[in-house]
Amino acid sequence: CNTGESFTRGQKITPDQLEQVPIGSSREQVLLALGTPTSTGLADGEAFYYISQTSARTVAFQRPSVRDRRILAVYLDDDNKVRDIAEYGLKDGKVFDYLSRKTRTSGADLAFVSQLLGGLMNPTL
């Protein structure tokens, strides 16, 4: 019995959408054809990233693991024309453990007694 479930994250760009933005097409054309990018670039000149990722789990209690990732990068030159288009896959991703340290935050935490008394105030019948 297939107990697995899989989820597609982010924006999947179909091949025919891609054909509408050859090298040299304008920034507006890209936005029109592919829609708003999942995230724009930090690096030199403007870059649009369309990221999609499928993760799946074979059994309900597992945490879905990433099975496939596709990143379409559209690089624009200084006068906003498409300079280059690149594709990154799951193999380009780097695997490492994220740092667990957190910047300290404040705010009163919830005390159990106050929560319990809340229950006392209106006993459910």
Next chain:
Amino acid sequence: CGNRVTELEFEDTPADQLYNEALVLMNAGDYRTAMVKFEEVDRLHPHTDLGRKSQVMLAFASYSRGNYQEAINSAKRFITLYPNHPDAPYAQYIIANSYYRQIPDVTRDQADTKQALDAYQVLIDKYPDSEYAEDARNKIQATKDQLAGKQMEIGRYYLERDDNLAAINRFRIVVEKYQTTRHVEEALFRLTESYYALGLTQEAQTAAAVLGHNFPQSRWYKDAYSLLEKGGYAPEESKSSWISRAFQGFSLL
């Protein structure tokens, strides 16, 4: 029961004596009886300045006793009645502090944090040179820090689940809107991690470089540097990226 003070006794005591007795009770921490006395000053001598001052003290007494909603209500009433009374900034300060005291930890709804921020902002806009403006500015910084902390909490939630694109958007909110908070260093580091995990090494290098320029001694920068170094990359920033643009006004270069 006990020394329940009734109102009738005060029929003819002068306002300032009553007011001072109330102040003594306040300092002694007996806010309950103090409130009854302040109420009497307001009741018997409503149009005097002491009558008005006691209304503010009533708000402060509720605040000290911890029922913040009551403090906010009475302080707001005072400001509607006497918007340009010399104690108006203090009433506004009580309102802001009442919200500030109820700020929950970052994993819960930050409605009170937002209200505290707005209340302090009103204090600075309407009474810029009041004695409370300085503390209001610090408290605004603290509330922004808390709001940034919430965004980071959600960002880390998605990062742990390898939803890097969701995480990136949350950390960007911190870098764009909460630049002056302590969380911006970690946000830049998390952006380095997220982009690096996606394989977009250029972006990772840029984020790390901006982190390095603006916070060279930060532990987060050391972590970012060692993370990239392991993969044979080094932080190098490209000027025109939105982050460096976002930091133009801020950067210590």
Next chain:
Amino acid sequence: AVVSRIVVEGNSRVDDATVEAYLTIRPGESFGPRQIDESIDTLFATGLFQDVTINQQGGSLVVRVVENPVISRVSFEGNRRVSDEILEGTVQSRSRSMFSRTQVQADVQRILEVYRRRGSYLATVEPQTINRGENRVDLIFNINEGDKTKVARITFIGNGSFSDARLRDVIQTKESGWLGWLRSSDTYDPERLQADQDLLRRFYFNRGFADFRILSATADYDRERNAFFITFTLDEGEQYKFGSVRVDTTLADLDPEQLERKVDSRPGRRYSAEQIEKSMEDLTLAANRQGYPFASVVPTGERNFEEGTIDVVYRVDQGQQAYIERIDIVGNTTTRDYVIRREFDVSEGDAYNRVLLDRAERRLRALGFFENVRITTSQGSEPDRVIVTVTVQEKATGKVSFGIGYSTSDGVVGDLSVEEANFLGRGQYVKASIGGGANTQEAEFSFTEPYLFGRRISAGFDLYTRISEEHDTQAYDMNETGGGLRFGLPITEETSVQVFYNLFNRDVSVDESDCAAGNLSLAVCDSAGGRITSLIGVSLVYNTLDDQYNPSEGIYAKATTEFAGLGGDTYFWRNTAKARYYHEVVPAFGVVGLLGIEGGAMQALNDDLRIQDQFFVGGSKLRGFDSSGIGPRDRATGEALGGRYYFTATAEATFPIPFLPPEAGLSGAVFADAGSLWGVDPDIMSRNGGSNSVVSNDFHLRASGGLGVLWRSPFGPIRADFAVPFIKEDVDETQVFRLSGGTQF
């Protein structure tokens, strides 16, 4: 016009500067009638003034105001059923705030609303003001509550397929029994009546009545008896089955046949709205997987009157093209953000898909932490971006409950328990309880984390101590203290695996003189002393019950295997399995049938097994027989020694007793039980004095039949069973009458 100065008249409490601050007219600046109206409006808006007039006299502007008096005290007279604090919380007028007539009228309505919500429709409120001088007034609300308006009778017209009693279970409004004062759900509340209609629609739509309509839901008020008579007039329509099921789609490379296999609503099965929702969800997920994140599924049904079937067509098309920009969670003052966020399969940046959001909303409601959950969407920062806002309204999840009960085997039992379903807002469940009775005392603590390390694994531990003193069916005192770790792993929506480890110490003490005198069996005397059991086990659970506490449809099956011997003194391998199937046999009369079987087999892994480690059968497991009333027994002294193999089966039908008025809450049951317990452990037998010292040690079927009466009394469900064993061994101990019941306050 222009004025050189402004004169304020009629004010005493409010000083001139304040009035001027609210004007939009400044000396020296030109102004017109519009500015005058604006100023008057803003002055009124402050709530400080009864009347404001502005007119120009020569070079100065005269602003004449009449101040509202100040309220010095607000008090309530005549309110018994609602406390002052609650009333103070609802009215807007407060001491030291400004008195205004419109405000007081609004407060009167608010107080009446509070009383209407609590079922007192006769309540009247008279506001009264006492002038205290210095423009100050005392405000008194004189309340005449009138006695409580009850719901005398709820009747249904046109409900051919389901009995009134069955439908009364479905809706929330209840009839006032003679203990109505305990409950608040027996008052008439229009909103609750509205919710009841939705509950009825959902109930019928899920049982095949696609054309079900509520013609009217009326509440007629009878003045003398001060009670409401509620009548639902229904048109059930046909009960349909699913006819043909087809999926058609305009999306390229989506293969309809393959999608159709995903659909739950199979031809021939009873039509159910829930199954259609489930199918829509499965189809959406299937379409997503094949690259259509925006697939939207729209079901349409064509009725076929002759065959009483509905042909369902699921149209799968391209839905709204939008991505989720952010998921904002609002209102969670107690529950932590991640406890809510983790119920979403969709995350930020994903394609917007309403079906997945509905699934998350259903999951959040099932948590039981929230009064209400609403997921709304709003326009994001870009045309193709959507912001999802999750608004939760939390409820108190802490519960302190005290219960008393009686049963023929344990006598009067009482228990006190403290429970918190959302401990510290982390979604963790904590329960501590102590209980006691004539011959048993117990204390228990349990903790469960539903999401261990962010995965859907529920981990928990329990600590308990249980003392049961010697009584007629137990010849020894027993004190069990220990604890256990457990992990629940859901495999699919219905099946889950539980892995657990238990460690407990059991002290058995027997009456030494009885043993010496020989009137206690050697096996029982031999079982005295303390022993540690350390066991590990795995269970597989399959559960499709429609309601965990009062099931009328569905299957619950559980198979467990346990190995004791990870250290400790006890070594055995024990397997048990049970299955119960509930089905509404005759829905028209609310008859629910139950078929259940249960069995177990264990094998000692050393020669030191004690009788307490074995199975004992009787009492509720096999009605008609005393607890541990059947199975191997000491020939001389008659104590039950337990057995290594057992099996029981039961068939039961429960039905509301006809001809009785429904509010009596009486329902009957007819049942038949059968079962056996056999095969005492050979080492125990030899220590007890060999095979002839034990009687009825091999398999003999026992069977019994009987009647039961279940009374849903105001003190909680009480059940009495009369069971006559018609196949039994002569050494068995029978128990024809059993009574058990109890309630939780």
